[in-house]
Amino acid sequence: DTGVSQDPRHKITKRGQNVTFRCDPISEHNRLYWYRQTLGQGPEFLTYFQNEAQLEKSRLLSDRFSAERPKGSFSTLEIQRTEQGDSAMYLCASSLVNGPYNEQFFGPGTRLTVL
Amino acid sequence: GQQVMQIPQYQHVQEGEDFTTYCNSSTTLSNIQWYKQRPGGHPVFLIQLVKSGEVKKQKRLTFQFGEAKKNSSLHITATQTTDVGTYFCAGQGGSYIPTFGRGTSLIVHP
Numbered sequence: 001d002t003g004v005s006q007d008p009r010h011k012i013t014k015r016g017q018n019v020t021f022r023c024d025p026i027s028e029h030n031r032l033y034w035y036r037q038t039l040g041q042g043p044e045f046l047t048y049f050q051n052e053a054q055l056e057k058s059r060l061l062s063d064r065f066s067a068e069r070p071k072g073s074f075s076t077l078e079i080q081r082t083e084q085g086d087s088a089m090y091l092c093a094s095s096l097v098n099g100p101y102n103e104q105f106f107g108p109g110t111r112l113t114v115l
Numbered sequence: 116g117q118q119v120m121q122i123p124q125y126q127h128v129q130e131g132e133d134f135t136t137y138c139n140s141s142t143t144l145s146n147i148q149w150y151k152q153r154p155g156g157h158p159v160f161l162i163q164l165v166k167s168g169e170v171k172k173q174k175r176l177t178f179q180f181g182e183a184k185k186n187s188s189l190h191i192t193a194t195q196t197t198d199v200g201t202y203f204c205a206g207q208g209g210s211y212i213p214t215f216g217r218g219t220s221l222i223v224h225p
Binding site: 043048059105106 | 157
């Protein structure tokens with residue numbers, strides 16, 4: 001499968017715990033996005049990378065959220081001290097800068113439940 | 116900041132009827148994209164519009180970008196049960212940050 005993959009697909013955690021999600025983009029894609037989606041809403045932009053550079057992170061929901069893309073390939077999203085309000089689907093998407101259609105390819109998402 | 120409003124939130128149609136969803140941005144857009152998300156699935160890219168007044172067709176789907184590049188619409192002719200899902204518009208302004216609308220959920224009754 002050459003699409004975007006995310007791991008884990010589901011995560012259940014207790015309030016106060018830290019969680020980390022991984023995203024593997026399509027191999028030749030140099031741009032990677034993280035979104036949060038809650039029920040009945042569209043994807044909400046969190047941050048994005050171009051290669052290993054994080055070009056926008058002001059939309060991360062709080063200082064408990066951080067993301068990395070150390071070698072310009074896979075990325076991780078960490079949430080520290082989780083709260084019940086963090087329960088949501090976390091989506092990753094990748095795209096090719098200056099590609100013909102500028103389309104984003106989304107992964108299947110990681111569903112987070114905070115108890 | 117940039118806001119993208121999408122209406123209606125839900126639309127029930129009988130199979131064979133037409134469907135339209137509308138997207139309005141608070142600011143002028145560089146481009147607008149449309150995505151479809153099936154129940155339990157992830158968003159899948161449909162199309163990107165860039166030019167003022169642009170109209171693009173994909174089989175039974177017609178996409179329009181307004182002259183002022185602040186609004187867009189998606190029209191489906193003669194809906195089928197396979198069209199079921201939520202349709203999102205995503206607008207980009209001067210930055211590369213896409214702002215998604217809330218989506219329109221299409222329910223097709225056979």
